[in-house]
Amino acid sequence: MKTNLSSQITLNRVSTKYYKPENAFERSVLTRFEKIPTDIYESVDEGAHQIATEIAFTIREKQKAGRFCVMALPGGNSPRSVFDELVRMHREEALSFRNVIVFTLYEYYPLAPDAVNSNLKTLQTMFLDLVDINKQNVFSPDGTIPKDTIFEHCRLYEQRIESFGGIDILLLGIGRVGNIGFNEPGSQANSNTRLILLDNTSRNDAAKLFGGTENVPISSITMGISTILAAKKIFLMAWGDDKAQMIKETVEGKVSDTIPASYLQMHNNTRVAIDLSAASNLTRIQRPWLVxxxxxxxxxxxxxxxxxxxxxxxxxxxxxxxxxxxxxxxxxxxxxxxxxxxxxxxxxxxxHTITGWPGGKPNADDTYRPERAKPYPKRVIVFSPHPDDDVISMGGTVRRLVEQKHDVHVAYQTSGNIAVGDEEVVRFMHFINGFNQIFDANSDIIDKKYKEIRTFINSKKEGDFDNADMLRLKGLIRRGEARTACTYAGIKSDHVHFLDLPFYETGKIQKSPISEKDVEIVRALLQEVKPHQIFVAGDLADPHGTHRVCTDSVLAAIDLEKSEKWMKECRIWMYRGAWAEWEIEHIEMAVPISPEELRLKRNTILKHQSQMEGAPFLGNDERLFWQRSEDRNRGTAALYDSLGLASYEAIEAFVEYIPL
Known part of the structure; x- marks a missing residue:
């Protein structure tokens, strides 16, 4: 079962000529704009395997010489695949870490003494506790120390690194503001380990770890730029298209404190390892005619x-x-x-990408249309990661498909329960209590459960996770909103499917990896409906990661079914949502939305009341989801207009996915 197919989505099927040059001369031509040696891999797994192999070689060489191998490690998602491969090597290839010294790149500050969401604990869970490293050889900044001891603590941390002869291998991810470690924009090249105030974007990115942005510490003790540049070997990793712009700035831009990662251009032994998605803005991939x-x-x-x-x-x-x-x-x-x-x-x-018939126009010549005229009507499944992505991303197209008599199903892949505020539960609890009083519904069970939930909410502290009852109620709220929105859009009630994929139902922001069980749930729906069209989220820059996992579950199920007769007659379209839009050169179907249809789409989005102003995880963008959606749709229409094509109020755009 292939569970990482989203990492291999390359919209223009990039020729290997541009990222796997055959010789040094070709590489020098292709990389003329690149100021740091950069290796592009077809998948995350391939890149992670290469980095892990080089780390393992260094560790073993140091073992032969009877010396320590000193490593500096970050947290976050970027190194996760490398850690997984190192753990596999430990278990299957007898790679020992007994001679490895680890310094963590940063730690959040301030932390409670019993904090379970520190960067060190994350590293222990992902890697350190899974190998035979001596726990006394692991060093980390202390996020619990008094403020007046921080300066001395940082000085001693630097001193300890020097006492082991410096860092041999340093792994880095890159943040969405170009930070390495927590060296935020404005950090200087001569900075050492220090306390630094976190950028809002960095705090939002850490929300997964702390159960919401409001719970993320405001500061971090981080290795400085100077500390990082003193390492003998540096790997900078980036996976996914949400890192593409920062990689371009880092690798091809000028050295600047506004992009702290660009300081790596000053290091003589840094390698950038990225997948094709993260490489998509590099000149040799995006504009190869220039090189x-x-x-x-x-x-x-x-x-x-x-x-x-x-x-x-x-x-x-x-x-x-x-x-x-x-x-x-x-x-x-x-x-x-x-x-x-x-x-x-x-x-x-x-x-020819523009069509008012997203399901295909019956009894029409479809030679130059993005969708086939037959069969008509079509069976359609719209897969929605959360219970509102369908209407945010393609609400106008869904309504058009229904009006044009296609058999439309919507499949909500997750409950979305963690994105509901406690105040929404309180509002519904008031309703239940009032209902019981008005209609004299004396149910001891309801009364008991009402009191239990109110007690839980009143005793809940910052950072506490919801219990099972709260999660069920929040999921019920989102189900109700989704059903209301579907009814408003004209979708039959028995065509609304709630899949509740198990990977999501952890009760925490950090989700489980995709599993066979997730894929089989999706596969069962495909086998039941046997659609002629599938719409799936292609919004892989979703900062919370759920979209990518949901997309992987659908693509994995499609991969298992691709030899079936019904699948050979099915087309798969990818949409994007609130976070990004397809670049116009990739768009293969553009569905115009009239002013009236845009108003109806807005009304449909507004049916998801829990996702308005008070919703968690809205991110840095202060616009509400309906505002982001309208701006994005109008922006696509304006771009078509600027190229000399027809002028529309708004456009929803799609890219076809062809199974590998």
């Missing part, structure tokens, strides 16, 4: 022309031969003979 001759295909040509339009601020049909020649695209003129020929091709290509 080499290209293997031109339709997607790459479209990408080049849209880029040229943005650069010249011209619509497609106004681009000239001069525009092409002056911006590194003369190859296209040689292939097509003139700018006019290229312009017409790409204009028509984009024009």
């Amino acid at each position: 080499t001759s290209c293997e031109w295909n339709d997607k790459l040509i479209r990408s080049a022309i849209v880029w040229l339009c943005m650069l010249t601020k011209k619509p497609i049909l106004k681009l000239t031969n001069k525009d092409y020649n002056e911006n590194g695209l003369s190859e296209l003129l040689a292939l097509f003979g003139s700018a006019y020929n290229v312009n017409i091709k790409i204009f028509n290509d984009l024009q």
Whole structure:
């Protein structure tokens, strides 16, 4: 069972020529804009295996010489796959860590003495407790010390690193503001281990660990830039398209304290290890015509022309031969003979993505339409990670499919119960209490449960996780909202499915890994409905990670079913939600939304009342979900307009997924 297929989604099927050069000369040509040696891997697992192999080699070499191997390790998700591979090597290949010294990169501050969510405890759970490292060889900043001892504590931490001869191998992830460790923007190159105030984005990213942003400590004791740059070998890891822009800034941009990771350009033995998704903004992947001759295909040509339009601020049909020649695209003129020929091709290509019939138009020529005319009507499943992603991401398209008489099912993959505030439960508890009083419903069971829940809420402290009753109630609230929204959109009640995938139901923000049980639940629904169309979340930059796991569960189920007859007649479309939009060069179906339809979509989103102002995990973006959605849809329409295509109020966009 393949459970990481989302990591292999490459929207334009990048040629290996651009990320696996055959020799040193080709590599030097392709990487001319890159200031740090960067290795691009097809998957996270491949990259993690390579890093772990090099770490294991160093550890064993040090063992032969009777010396310690000193490592500095971060927490977070970036090193998780590397740790998993090292644990496997320990268990299956007898890799010992008895000679390894570990210094943790940072620790949150302040922490309670009995804190269970420290960075050190996370590292112990992920890695340290699973291998034979001597616990006395693990050192970490102390997040519980008094404030007046922090300066001396940091000085001694630096001194201890030096006493072991410095750091041999240092692993790094990269934060969404370009931080390494918790060296936030503004950190200086000469900074040592110190206390630093956390950026709001970093605190939001740590919300998983602490049960909400409000519970995350405001500071961290972190190794400084100077401490990091003193390491003999550094690996910077980044996986996923949410890291793509920061990787580009780090690898190709100028050294700047606004992107602390860019200081790694000053180190003579740093390697950047990324997957194709994290590499998507590097010049050799995103704009390969600027560094080499290209293997031109339709997607790459479209990408080049849209880029040229943005650069010249011209619509497609106004681009000239001069525009092409002056911006590194003369190859296209040689292939097509003139700018006019290229312009017409790409204009028509984009024009053909636009359709008011997302399920296909019956009794129509579908040669240039994104969806087939037959069969009609189609059976459709919309997979929604949380109980509102369907309407946020493609509410207009769902309504259009229903109105055009397709048989639409919506499958909510998780309960979304952790994203409901306690005040919502209190509101419903008041209703239950009032209902009982009005109708004299003297139920001892209800009265007892009401008192238990009120007692739990009143005694709940910051950081406490909900008990089973609270989680069930919160899940029930979200189910009710989802059913109301589906009814408003015209979906039949027996076509609304709540899958409650087990990976999510931990009661904590940190979820379990995807399992066979998750995949089989999705697979059973596919086998029952046998859809002609599947819509699945492609919003892999979701900061909480749930979307990626949900997508992996669907793709894994599709992979298991791909040889079935019904699957051969099925098309899979990926949508994006509140966090990002497809780049226009990748869009394969664009569904226009009228002003009236946009208003109806907003009303549908508003049916999810628990996800309005008081909802947890709204992130740094102060806009509500309906506002983000409308801005995104209007922005896509404006982009089509700027390229010289039809002008619409809004557009929902989709990319086709073709099983590997």
